[in-house]
Amino acid sequence: MIKVAIIGTGGISKAHIDGYLRFGQRCEIVAVADIYVHKAQELAQEFKLNAKVVKDYEDLLTEDIDLVSICTPPYTHAPIAIDFLDAGKHVIVEKPMASSLEECDRMNEAARRSGKLLSVIAQNRFKTPMMNLKAVLDNNLIGPIVHAQVDSFWWRGHCYYDLWWRGTWEKEGGGCTLNHAVHHIDALLWMMGKPAELQAFMTNVSHDNAEVEDLSIAMLRYGNGALAQITSSVVHHGEEQQLIFQGTKARVSAPWRVTASISKSNGFPEPNAALAHELQDLYDSLPPLEHEAHPGQIDNVLSAIETGAPLLIDGHSGRDTLELIVGIYKSASLGVKVEFPLSPDDPFYTREGIQRQATHFYEKNKTVENFDSNTITLGSDYRS
Structure with missing residues (x-):
């Protein structure tokens, strides 16, 4: 049984959780982390997860976890992914892979030296x-x-x-x-x-x-x-x-x-x-x-962990x-x-x-911590 942690509980995290739950005979979500810990708790309750809930992802680095899904803002992708790879965990990271090519190169190097898988979400x-x-x-x-x-x-x-x-x-x-x-x-x-x-x-x-x-x-x-x-x-x-x-x-x-x-x-x-x-x-x-979008990519990563099958989307593709x-x-x-x-x-x-x-068009003049609605659109199904 592959043990999974979800890092970040914004709107896209639900697509990851739904994907893992479809493969309940192969994996189990055992931990959820978010700097807004109440969001992590609410998400765990919504999906009825028997999971440890933490505020700081670093608390999970030494836990018995095989695979993490990183669903945090782009500027955090590199440090979180590198920390988990160096801790011996496989990593799925949401798009974009990182904020710079320099960060991508450090992430790919961490995957190389750890021997762990790094897959970048490209569910289309x-x-x-x-x-x-x-x-x-x-x-x-x-x-x-x-x-x-x-x-x-x-x-x-x-x-x-x-x-x-x-x-x-x-x-x-x-x-x-x-x-x-x-x-x-x-x-x-x-x-x-x-x-x-x-x-x-x-x-x-x-x-x-x-x-x-x-x-x-x-x-x-x-x-x-x-x-x-x-x-x-x-x-x-x-x-x-x-x-x-x-x-x-x-x-x-x-x-x-x-x-x-x-x-x-x-x-x-x-x-x-x-x-x-x-x-x-x-x-x-x-x-x-058989499985499309996020579940399809999660299935690909689980198979790669289980059997050594090739990743369709690795860190070099993301770069x-x-x-x-x-x-x-x-x-x-x-x-x-x-x-x-x-x-x-x-x-x-x-x-x-x-x-x-890079061109700065305007100054950001308003900030909210969270929206009331967590509903998002994920794009076309390309069938019509």
């Missing part, structure tokens, strides 16, 4: 439409990818950034690009690989109580000449989210849609029905995932996602083209460097 990969789209792309029926479009559209009200740790470069580490589009940026890298360079813009158009951006647009160039564009937003009503891949032979996307074209004698398009049907048949033949996001922040803040990889001597490599160099 564990959704059937996403997994099936990846399989279709890997099949290469659409031909080489020439363009990708990523629309990470979310909507958050003005008061969203009133929460004490949100809206600052120091504690949240960034705005919508880091904390919302991270899901879709991870998926893009998983499906298409790393770009060679990018240029970006960002702004804050609706949240004058936050230092960070609420809208960004990035243009990516790949080594083979392909282009991609990423829009990250918390100002889009309806929260439509999609990834579209244009190949030389066909177009596919999540939510799923397929279109294939061939050329008429004058160069204008006509449908390639045979290829479209072949792609549709391939997509329809793929089995649904790759953050590197692209840091590149967006650097380009948008300094007005420069950014080439990859970013080196340790880059001014945006450390938290301190980002805080010093």
Whole structure:
């Protein structure tokens, strides 16, 4: 039986707890920690957990615990993860992995020296439409990818950034690009690989109580000449989210849609029905995932602990996602083209460097400790 601790009891922690409870024959939540200890107690009661409740996560470092889920604000991810890895515990850390590449590197080094697993939450990969789209792309029926479009559209009200740790470069580490589009940026890298360079813009158009951006647009160039564009937003009503891949032979996307074209004698398009049907048949033949979203990733981590099965999302994958996001922040803040990889001597490599160099749009002018409601939205299911 794998013994689990939950560190941080904000809204996202419920997705972790729900995931673990689905595998009650394999794991047990034995501890919950939060600096607001009453929140930890209320959460334990809500889910009827027979768990130790503490205020300080350090009280759990020497406990008989195998795996921890870190659900705290981004600026705390690195120190908490490193402490637990060095204490011999496996770690699942919520997105984003950390606030800087320097912290990611220290986390990955801690995992290496401890021999323990480090997995970064990217639950969208564990959704059937996403997994099936990846399989279709890997099949290469659409031909080489020439363009990708990523629309990470979310909507958050003005008061969203009133929460004490949100809206600052120091504690949240960034705005919508880091904390919302991270899901879709991870998926893009998983499906298409790393770009060679990018240029970006960002702004804050609706949240004058936050230092960070609420809208960004990035243009990516790949080594083979392909282009991609990423829009990250918390100002889009309806929260439509999609990834579209244009190949030389066909177009596919999540939510799923397929279109294939061939050329008429004058160069204008006509449908390639045979290829479209072949792609549709391939997509329809793929089995649904048994466990989706957070439960799917938790199942993957539990299996890795139990059997040595590979992690789908490890700390190096999490670092790759953050590197692209840091590149967006650097380009948008300094007005420069950014080439990859970013080196340790880059001014945006450390938290301190980002805080010093990144554009500060507004001063945070209101702070609340907690909201009355703990209900959050987790994004599209990519089925419609």
